[in-house]
Amino acid sequence: MRALRREPVERTPVWFMRQAGRSLPEYRELRERYSFFELAGTPELCTEVTLQPVRRHGVDAAVVFADIMTPVLPMGIDVELVEGVGPVVAEPVRCAADVSRLRVPDEFGPVIEAVRLVRAELAPERALIGFCGGPFTVAGYLVEGKPSRDFVRTKELMYREPAVWHGLMEKLAEAFSVYVRAKAEAGADAIQLFDSWAGVLSIADYEEFVAPYTARVLAAPNVPTIHFGTGTSHLLASMAAAGGDAIGFDWRMPLDEGRLAVGPERAVQGNLDPAVLLGPWERVESAALDVLERVGGRPGHVFNLGHGVLPATNPDDLGRLVELVHERTAKAAA
Numbered sequence: 326m327r328a329l330r331r332e333p334v335e336r337t338p339v340w341f342m343r344q345a346g347r348s349l350p351e352y353r354e355l356r357e358r359y360s361f362f363e364l365a366g367t368p369e370l371c372t373e374v375t376l377q378p379v380r381r382h383g384v385d386a387a388v389v390f391a392d393i394m395t396p397v398l399p400m401g402i403d404v405e406l407v408e409g410v411g412p413v414v415a416e417p418v419r420c421a422a423d424v425s426r427l428r429v430p431d432e433f434g435p436v437i438e439a440v441r442l443v444r445a446e447l448a449p450e451r452a453l454i455g456f457c458g459g460p461f462t463v464a465g466y467l468v469e470g471k472p473s474r475d476f477v478r479t480k481e482l483m484y485r486e487p488a489v490w491h492g493l494m495e496k497l498a499e500a501f502s503v504y505v506r507a508k509a510e511a512g513a514d515a516i517q518l519f520d521s522w523a524g525v526l527s528i529a530d531y532e533e534f535v536a537p538y539t540a541r542v543l544a545a546p547n548v549p550t551i552h553f554g555t556g557t558s559h560l561l562a563s564m565a566a567a568g569g570d571a572i573g574f575d576w577r578m579p580l581d582e583g584r585l586a587v588g589p590e591r592a593v594q595g596n597l598d599p600a601v602l603l604g605p606w607e608r609v610e611s612a613a614l615d616v617l618e619r620v621g622g623r624p625g626h627v628f629n630l631g632h633g634v635l636p637a638t639n640p641d642d643l644g645r646l647v648e649l650v651h652e653r654t655a656k657a658a659a
Contacts, residue, residue, distance in 0.1 A: 329625075330549065340388065340452075345375055348634050348638040352377055365392060375388070375389055395436055400430060401426060402467065444512030460498050460539060461494075468493075476525050494535070494538040519553055523554040553594070571594050575631040599631065617653060
């Protein structure tokens with residue numbers, strides 16, 4: 326939390342996106358018995374999965390186990406997580422009538438209870454991060470009906486039916502604001518907003534069709550926020566303007582260049598390529614130290630990957646990486 330506020334720290338904090346997931350044998354054991362949404366929707370199971378990587382890796386933060394689509398389920402959206410595909414929406418949202426049917430929930434039940442349970446069990450020196458999908462990314466899934474590389478249907482709706490698009494984004498921003506505020510009130514110390522697919526947009530389209538809604542969600546919780554996207558090197562200044570106490574970078578841009586793009590008033594998070602962890606340890610170590618060198622000892626850095634942990638990652642290497650960052654930055658601080 327001090328790193329997010331750009332205050333001095335005794336060592337650089339570390340956590341990983343998708344740190345609770347298919348790279349962990351203990352998680353895979355649970356998935357043999359329960360579906361994803363059963364795990365995420367049962368507070369006790371969600372708590373266990375959230376805490377597994379904290380016990381295994383010694384990271385400085387837990388991130389509440391949920392899906393980017395979790396908050397749209399109570400809005401009346403039927404979502405299935407299809408192995409090897411991702412979120413698949415039974416009835417895509419593509420017209421004004423579809424938008425009008427969406428409910429804005431006033432509570433999100435199980436996941437909020439899980440936040441309370443995790444915070445009660447988590448050591449006080451470790452942070453609890455709640456996360457939420459960015460309105461654009463979630464809207465893209467709702468319009469396309471499944472993951473897409475180019476989001477053509479989504480852009481077509483933006484351009485041809487701007488009133489429908491803005492109506493959809495309005496509802497998502499309202500619902501997600503309630504969602505992140507509830508997480509913070511239940512005990513989340515910080516919120517990360519994942520706008521995973523915002524990088525498909527031009528700067529002008531991002532600022533017209535997305536930024537105002539993202540800004541509302543980021544302003545909703547009374548805790549520090551992290552604003553993250555992939556393929557967003559060209560959008561970093563616009564993302565920083567939309568909000569976030571910290572801006573998370575993917576691996577495509579060197580961290581020192583990204584910091585210049587977002588300005589000195591933002592903390593930064595990142596940005597080791599997750600695929601590096603599939604290589605030999607010597608390469609992992611070299612790449613991690615390069616990230617730290619680009620920070621240059623300046624305050625306001627949270628070490629993370631540039632995207633989620635890959636399923637084939639050796640969990641032991643994640644633990645070694647945490648130790649490496651802690652050890653090298655503690656020496657630098659001393």
